[in-house]
Amino acid sequence: MENHYFEMEEETFNREGAHLVAKALLGTLCSADMPNRWDMYAIRNYFCRNAAWCFPTVEWADSMAALCEGKKVLEIGAGNGLIAKLMRARGVDWVATDAAPPERVLSEVEYLRAGHAVDKYVDECDLVFWSWWPYEGSAEDLYAAENFLKRGKRVIVVGESGGGCTGSRDFWESDDIGINYRVPEIREDLPSWDGIHDHTHEVVNSGEEVW
Ligand SMILES: C[S@@+](CC[C@H](N)C(=O)[O-])C[C@H]1O[C@@H](n2cnc3c(N)ncnc32)[C@H](O)[C@@H]1O
Numbered sequence: 001m002e003n004h005y006f007e008m009e010e011e012t013f014n015r016e017g018a019h020l021v022a023k024a025l026l027g028t029l030c031s032a033d034m035p036n037r038w039d040m041y042a043i044r045n046y047f048c049r050n051a052a053w054c055f056p057t058v059e060w061a062d063s064m065a066a067l068c069e070g071k072k073v074l075e076i077g078a079g080n081g082l083i084a085k086l087m088r089a090r091g092v093d094w095v096a097t098d099a100a101p102p103e104r105v106l107s108e109v110e111y112l113r114a115g116h117a118v119d120k121y122v123d124e125c126d127l128v129f130w131s132w133w134p135y136e137g138s139a140e141d142l143y144a145a146e147n148f149l150k151r152g153k154r155v156i157v158v159g160e161s162g163g164g165c166t167g168s169r170d171f172w173e174s175d176d177i178g179i180n181y182r183v184p185e186i187r188e189d190l191p192s193w194d195g196i197h198d199h200t201h202e203v204v205n206s207g208e209e210v211w
Contacts, residue, residue, distance in 0.1 A: 002062050017206070024187075042181065051082055052083065056106060057190065057191060059113050059187070060183070062086070062187075063187040067186055069092070072126055073126070074095050074117060075128075076097055076117050077099070078130075081098075081101070081105045083129075088107060095110065095117075096108065099112065106195055114138075114140035115140045118147050122153075127154040128148045132166045133171070135167065136168065141171045157201045161199060163192045181204065182202050186202060
């Protein structure tokens, strides 16, 4: 499925923006009225199943591609490969992996559990990325962070921090590697859906600036 609205130039994706997204995705199935909270829920639900769990705007993708320039990136839990598609289109050397990618992907995604993907690619990749690691999922997000950090490589994560609705419990609660977060050098962060607090984080060892 092509999601052409990613080339739209909405500055923020608030309720009105979400309505435009819904129109782009659902066409005539969407009512012309502004969505109420339940419409928003349905739109986000549809969006997550057909596009992505985060909201990768053109501006964010440009910023993220700039951050990754000259690097080889491993993405774990890549879903349908939408972010991979955006990054590859911007020239980033991007390896996308997922334990259970959907039947129809938007860009190539290697069928690989995160732990195995880390073992396979940690030496050749400079940075590991993930977006919306499953809440209370396996702790392979922590495994990925540990393995990249201890080699002096970067870890960039999209989602809700501090025990929000993304990431494994072990990841947020672990002090084994002294996890801390800072804002990476990114010009444009992701917008959030209503009630969601999405951010792009850099995972670092303790002692650095906290988000
Ligand atoms: C909430 S979705 C996020 C998908 C995508 N990153 C996004 O932002 O739209 C979580 C993804 O993680 C994948 N996943 C779950 N457990 C995994 C594991 N142990 N290893 C690799 N991928 C996993 C799922 O198959 C799913 O595609």
